[in-house]
Amino acid sequence: METVNQLLSSIQDVGRDAVRGGYSRAVYTTPELDLRQWFVEQAQHRGLDVETDRNGIMWAWWGKPQEGALVTGSHLDSVPGGGAFDGPLGVASALAAVDILKARGFQPPRSLAVTVFPEEEGSRFGVACLGSRLLTGAIDTDKALNLRDINGDTFADVAGANGLDPRHIGPDPVAMARIGDFVELHVEQGRGLGQDGPAVAVGSSILGHGRWKISVSGQGNHAGTTLMADRADPMVAAAQIVLAVRETAARQPDARATVGRLTPVPGGTNVIASRVDLWLDARHPDDAVTAQLIEGIYRAAQDVAAAEGCTVTLTEESYSDTVHFDAGLSRRITGLLPGAPVLATGAGHDAGVLAGYVPSAMVFVRNPSGISHSPEEYVADEDASAGALALADVLEGLL
Template structure:
């Protein structure tokens, strides 16, 4: 049963969200640009450390620059809650931030209410979840579980041409982080479960009038580039029936990508298009588009990609082109822990809050942690389904409700229940 003594301070949580949004705030447009390792990010990190310390938590910054606030009263393996505080360019104030600050407010409420945990409770702010600084998406969580290609990650450069290795060296001179390369702070064996509160970043909860989503799965992702090659030529002197126009091939390929996505029930996006040589009076000799395909079933993604490749090969033959498919990433779908799903659903019922099961169409740090530690996620509504934009907004009431659910879940899990495990 939930304990009525434990109460989150929704007003304080909202003030924290507003304060965090000032770090990296844009003068025009109302957005937040706070890539990991930037000045705004480091200022936000220092502020967060101060909040952890003010809440009575022990603070550690590991060599991957994940920030940990630890309530170390319990003796059993820890329950971890968190998310990230970096942003995309011109992003919003809630993506990731609610998960970190909601966890902080949940811990504050438990401490105020006199909770005596058998398990330690840790809060984490993972580094560079977005990948907007060096392209190392999910950097901190991947370093934590030992799945990071460290050599490749350290060689990546930001917009200024600085490598990540150089940035980490520069920052370490003014940091509490230990020297050395990313490593596990205490080992996965010291963790019993991981919870992540997050804004939905989509329209479903608001559309259906349901205040909370309990995540069942995080979708798998296939990323690729499809490149059509023809012959650049003069736009005015080349007859239409003599053209090998790579731009036409790519355009037809993108239309097929959408049509096949609908047929296969997956979500697919062509977000980047490049034409070369790029003159208004030159027929493109090369055209490339990016592909981002997502689904909860790996087999559905495989079938979709196979169908698209076949369609693009047919288009290339019809247009007199060559086509190449280059895979950029292949991330398997990840189910959330079945027992944690039930626990979160039970908490919602006990505090008289409607919830629904949901598949996350976005990637999260929880998908990195879940294969190693039982993981669960809670979603709260995003107004108009907007995220990764200045208009991103979740109401104070919904933010507080998410923190309340997290608080009760942490109270139960920290009471000494054995490790959860298993998927639906």
């Protein structure tokens, strides 16, 4: 029987990023594919039957695949330069929980599945939780197939090159019917659990959040021959927009807004850009406030762009309303984990997408630094073990 720490140690060299630090494991890149193979081997080692569905979601079954099963799991992909626990902790903990249950001599009265959802982070194709969105129909299939990565490759082409048939990608009512309840264990990505006290918590809700692309267009030109007064430089406007995002969000209590990526076109050192693309992440517990926040940012961006002789467009790439997890399921889990606090989270998860369709819940494991999406993300060995034990107790209690 392997502990969570031993399982994570076995993949600690997969996808290390020598430039950013941490791990870069974008969907259908070599590191993520290696992790998929690792999952298959680990699941089969435990006597689980593994299948990959038409959306690229992996299912490892303890018992026969059937409707109304209890499902747990998470994801294996990462943000660029991400930490070691965001995603893999949930998968490793699910495998360890199976070990714990088998060591107890437990025989599930209904089937249990451990899942791995692809492209949860959206780091390659820009839409978070793409696998669960496709499964449930929460994203238009044609839109998903035509998403492009930084190299211009479409999701349809990449998926096809990795064994999926693009003609069959999309809502899967048969697979959805197999999910009776879904429980996702995840590293806590804030400081809700603190340094002391319980190592695990039960999730209550996920803040409404979305991603938008802001494109600022100006006049591309020569950096050496174009006088400063003659410029319509979208980079200057983009810099001011980044500041406007911070200032607009800071005026609204509980709002979070971030520009985490910026791409100039064409991107030469001695070239005034013709266009600059910025990607905005915005979140708030009240969906109406999130909408107002985006409107305020767009107005500020238009004013800034006009002052620099540029134009600006805003395009929504994805959005999820505030999610409240199934009250009945959460109460049952809270009863199985006495003393565990109940926490809301500002981070999106596949459980949040599934919550609109099936009873879903989350269990969080302490991250003492509160740092995530960063190499400094951390879970102590004893907390990881406590999380796996808690998940085993939850699964046994729910089965």
